Amino acid sequence: MLAGGSSWPARATARLLCIMSAASTDDSPNKVSANPLPTAEYFAEYGQLYDHVGMLQDEQRMTAYHDAIKLNAERHFKGKVVLDLGAGTGVLSIWAAQAGAKHVYAVEATDVATHAEKMAEAHGFGSVITVLRGRMEELELPCKVDVLLSEWMGYFLLRESMVQSVLLARDRWLAPGGVMYPSSARLLVAALDDPPFVPSRHSEVERHVADWDVLASDMSTRYGLSLQALAPAWRAEQEQYTFRQAWQGLVPESAGIGEPQVLLDVDMGTVQNDELFGWSSTVQISEATPETPVTALVGWFDVRFCAGLPEGAEGCVTLDTSPTAAPTHWAHTTVPLQPPLTTPTVGVRLTQSTRSHHDLNLTLSYDAGAPPERVGASFAITAEFRGTHARSGEAGVAPADGFAYDDDAA
Amino acid sequence: MLAGGSSWPARATARLLCIMSAASTDDSPNKVSANPLPTAEYFAEYGQLYDHVGMLQDEQRMTAYHDAIKLNAERHFKGKVVLDLGAGTGVLSIWAAQAGAKHVYAVEATDVATHAEKMAEAHGFGSVITVLRGRMEELELPCKVDVLLSEWMGYFLLRESMVQSVLLARDRWLAPGGVMYPSSARLLVAALDDPPFVPSRHSEVERHVADWDVLASDMSTRYGLSLQALAPAWRAEQEQYTFRQAWQGLVPESAGIGEPQVLLDVDMGTVQNDELFGWSSTVQISEATPETPVTALVGWFDVRFCAGLPEGAEGCVTLDTSPTAAPTHWAHTTVPLQPPLTTPTVGVRLTQSTRSHHDLNLTLSYDAGAPPERVGASFAITAEFRGTHARSGEAGVAPADGFAYDDDAA
Numbered sequence: 001m002l003a004g005g006s007s008w009p010a011r012a013t014a015r016l017l018c019i020m021s022a023a024s025t026d027d028s029p030n031k032v033s034a035n036p037l038p039t040a041e042y043f044a045e046y047g048q049l050y051d052h053v054g055m056l057q058d059e060q061r062m063t064a065y066h067d068a069i070k071l072n073a074e075r076h077f078k079g080k081v082v083l084d085l086g087a088g089t090g091v092l093s094i095w096a097a098q099a100g101a102k103h104v105y106a107v108e109a110t111d112v113a114t115h116a117e118k119m120a121e122a123h124g125f126g127s128v129i130t131v132l133r134g135r136m137e138e139l140e141l142p143c144k145v146d147v148l149l150s151e152w153m154g155y156f157l158l159r160e161s162m163v164q165s166v167l168l169a170r171d172r173w174l175a176p177g178g179v180m181y182p183s184s185a186r187l188l189v190a191a192l193d194d195p196p197f198v199p200s201r202h203s204e205v206e207r208h209v210a211d212w213d214v215l216a217s218d219m220s221t222r223y224g225l226s227l228q229a230l231a232p233a234w235r236a237e238q239e240q241y242t243f244r245q246a247w248q249g250l251v252p253e254s255a256g257i258g259e260p261q262v263l264l265d266v267d268m269g270t271v272q273n274d275e276l277f278g279w280s281s282t283v284q285i286s287e288a289t290p291e292t293p294v295t296a297l298v299g300w301f302d303v304r305f306c307a308g309l310p311e312g313a314e315g316c317v318t319l320d321t322s323p324t325a326a327p328t329h330w331a332h333t334t335v336p337l338q339p340p341l342t343t344p345t346v347g348v349r350l351t352q353s354t355r356s357h358h359d360l361n362l363t364l365s366y367d368a369g370a371p372p373e374r375v376g377a378s379f380a381i382t383a384e385f386r387g388t389h390a391r392s393g394e395a396g397v398a399p400a401d402g403f404a405y406d407d408d409a410a
Numbered sequence: 411m412l413a414g415g416s417s418w419p420a421r422a423t424a425r426l427l428c429i430m431s432a433a434s435t436d437d438s439p440n441k442v443s444a445n446p447l448p449t450a451e452y453f454a455e456y457g458q459l460y461d462h463v464g465m466l467q468d469e470q471r472m473t474a475y476h477d478a479i480k481l482n483a484e485r486h487f488k489g490k491v492v493l494d495l496g497a498g499t500g501v502l503s504i505w506a507a508q509a510g511a512k513h514v515y516a517v518e519a520t521d522v523a524t525h526a527e528k529m530a531e532a533h534g535f536g537s538v539i540t541v542l543r544g545r546m547e548e549l550e551l552p553c554k555v556d557v558l559l560s561e562w563m564g565y566f567l568l569r570e571s572m573v574q575s576v577l578l579a580r581d582r583w584l585a586p587g588g589v590m591y592p593s594s595a596r597l598l599v600a601a602l603d604d605p606p607f608v609p610s611r612h613s614e615v616e617r618h619v620a621d622w623d624v625l626a627s628d629m630s631t632r633y634g635l636s637l638q639a640l641a642p643a644w645r646a647e648q649e650q651y652t653f654r655q656a657w658q659g660l661v662p663e664s665a666g667i668g669e670p671q672v673l674l675d676v677d678m679g680t681v682q683n684d685e686l687f688g689w690s691s692t693v694q695i696s697e698a699t700p701e702t703p704v705t706a707l708v709g710w711f712d713v714r715f716c717a718g719l720p721e722g723a724e725g726c727v728t729l730d731t732s733p734t735a736a737p738t739h740w741a742h743t744t745v746p747l748q749p750p751l752t753t754p755t756v757g758v759r760l761t762q763s764t765r766s767h768h769d770l771n772l773t774l775s776y777d778a779g780a781p782p783e784r785v786g787a788s789f790a791i792t793a794e795f796r797g798t799h800a801r802s803g804e805a806g807v808a809p810a811d812g813f814a815y816d817d818d819a820a
Contacts, residue, residue, distance in 0.1 A: 048647055048651075049640060049643060049644050049647050050647060050648075050651070053621075053625065056625060056629060056637075057625065057628075059632070062633060063632075066632075066633050089637075089640065091633075091635060098634070114643075115640050115643055118640060118643070119637075119639055121639070122636050122638075123635075123636060123639075211463075215463065215466060215467065218467075222469070222472070222473075222476075223472060223476050223505075224508070225501060225533075226529075226532050226533060227466075227499075229528050229529055229531070229532030229533075230459060230529065233459060233524075233525055233528070237458055237460060241458075241460070355450075
């Protein structure tokens with residue numbers, strides 16, 4: 001679906017741009033993805049300006065993209081055709097245009113597309129930036145592109161599964177020799193040293209169990225009901241909620257972070273879908289011993305903008321969301337380990353949620369110590385998991401709740 | 411879908427129960443509803459015990475159903491076949507069994523069905539109560555029933571649209587002469603006298619507009635971006651959010667409530683779907699004059715359990731969720747009127763949301779005063795609208811937030 005005729009250039013104009021570009025659309029493989037299309041529920045997360053404020057306020061995010069584009073203006077953008085996938089308010093498109101892009105296709109599925117059009121006009125790029133409203137999977141571009149620019153990262157790198165739309169766009173629309181922004185991505189985990197997190201979770205379970213006893217007593221007195229029949233189910237449900245949901249929030253730099261372990265390290269130019277989702281591997285958490293059990297892991301990601309450059313070269317920019325870096329709106333993903341981890345080997349499996357392919361399931365498997373007992377714990381990583389804030393909160397980097405890091409968690 | 415063979419009685423047993431009952435299933439019209447089936451997203455609101463605590467703690471709700479069933483045990487339940495639609499933890503089924511029901515079919519679509527089975531067993535009614543796991547629309551009962559018992563009410567009476575499943579079950583499974591629990595329902599509105607609510611909303615909008623200016627200034631300084639281009643859109647979005655969403659929370663008895671006006675008054679034995687959804691009418695808010703503008707309306711409902719009884723008779727029970735009654739977990743639905751109402755006539759239209767048929771759209775139309783200007787304001791009534799609490803809050807009757815009734819709002 002396109003947002004009105006005005007946002008789609010006349011075919012002749014589009015063709016002209018394409019003839020000047022590296023490739024035309026004619027040899028597009030038109031590959032049909034087996035992945036589900038992004039849903040209306042997912043897009044609703046980004047359909048209002050309000051939903052974009054936290055991202056605009058995220059200085060690490062903004063500066064990384066800004067610097068990467070500006071530093072490589074001559075190298076990658078000048079005179080080139082750019083695809084900005086998930087353009088939002090159009091900031092990346094504007095920077096690409098400022099960097100000299102010949103034309104920018106800004107693809108945005110939500111109502112925010114109209115705001116991106118206004119922004120393009122306000123910056124004098126009404127004729128350089130074409131906003132295409134719709135799902136990437138259902139759009140045709142008039143030509144292939146030289147640069148695929150996208151801010152697709154979610155919690156734990158892959159939440160949202162937006163990267164699947166990026167890979168599809170890459171395979172279909174990126175010209176040979178075209179570059180990806182970002183160019184690589186890593187997913188990391190580390191032991192979290194003795195977080196106040198875990199004991200407070202145990203207290204929380206016991207408090208809820210006590211609440212049930214009070215409720216059951218009331219129900220018995222008032223209505224002759226025996227709610228104690230459900231007490232074991234209630235406890236199980238509380239433990240499930242308390243220990244099997246990831247917590248999304250800022251782990252302060254002052255928290256003791258173990259040696260980071262890389263779970264994924266991928267080149268965005270070549271990575272395939274099954275390298276990102278549905279994989280299993282093992283990771284060594286060397287801090288975990290029977291004497292020093294590990295009660296939580298923390299996960300984060302970094303992405304690099306180093307297309308065609310050696311690591312560390314001028315123009316090579318990193319966006320790092322580690323607990324030891326400056327905070328971002330992605331914060332960190334913490335999972336409590338109950339029982340604690342007493343041996344270093346942890347099996348890790350990451351899959352898309354069967355309930356929503358935008359959400360993730362992280363399954364950790366490990367020996368719980370002597371006598372050996374294999375434990376498997378599966379964590380939900382969703383937009384609504386513990387610690388994320390509903391609209392009623394202030395915009396910006398989310399403060400922590402439920403995690404007893406009071407001092408510097410914001 | 412049925413939850414295992416054990417929860418579905420052998421056909422022979424079920425048939426025996428039916429032969430002793432008033433009617434068999436053979437003359438069921440098997441009417442197919444044009445309404446959409448309840449969705450997994452809707453059922454997820456009730457899939458855990460946690461989701462039921464607030465309802466169990468709601469003394470007005472519990473006592474009304476308890477008293478209605480106990481007072482009419484001889485009249486309506488003894489030896490009868492009962493359908494408990496949306497059984498949850500099975501409390502109503504147990505009360506029906508205690509009141510002498512010959513058999514109770516407890517229909518529950520969520521995992522909570524297994525808890526209802528445990529509860530039935532724990533109360534000694536394992537053979538009287540049959541828990542059927544599934545959507546009412548997709549289940550076959552072995553026979554017609556004498557009583558249709560259901561707690562189907564949502565915010566503003568009709569949110570959730572669960573009543574549609576009740577009407578479908580009534581038309582399909584209620585035997586001639588069978589009774590509905592509740593037997594009637596009303597939806598009411600009244601002027602809310604000078605609530606602190608509305609001025610605080612104006613301040614909220616202005617605060618957000620000021621926040622945008624700060625953000626725009628930051629973006630300009632840091633990245634040369636002109637975010638002021640979106641300032642009008644930002645203000646419009648804030649006004650939309652602030653003044654066009656209903657607020658769900660307790661309006662204290664101390665608030666000045668105008669003369670209640672009845673929007674709906676329906677007999678549950680005969681009401682049709684189109685009398686509940688998709689109607690338009692007018693209501694007179696006599697308090698509204700140019701000298702005394704009304705800045706908010708508040709809505710609520712009551713239901714009665716008076717099947718076959720004259721109003722006020724012994725056995726006739728009312729569940730009243732008015733601001734002047736004791737608080738319930740439904741609280742009240744308040745809509746700010748911006749501009750204020752200065753003339754008494756208000757057009758009212760209630761429809762199911764096009765985005766989710768479980769949600770409601772309430773559209774109010776009125777003259778905004780001299781010079782006459784017709785205003786139409788549409789309010790979303792959803793599970794997630796302003797003032798409702800996410801899981802992180804305490805269970806029970808929700809305290810108010812965002813509404814400046816500090817003293818006695820809980």
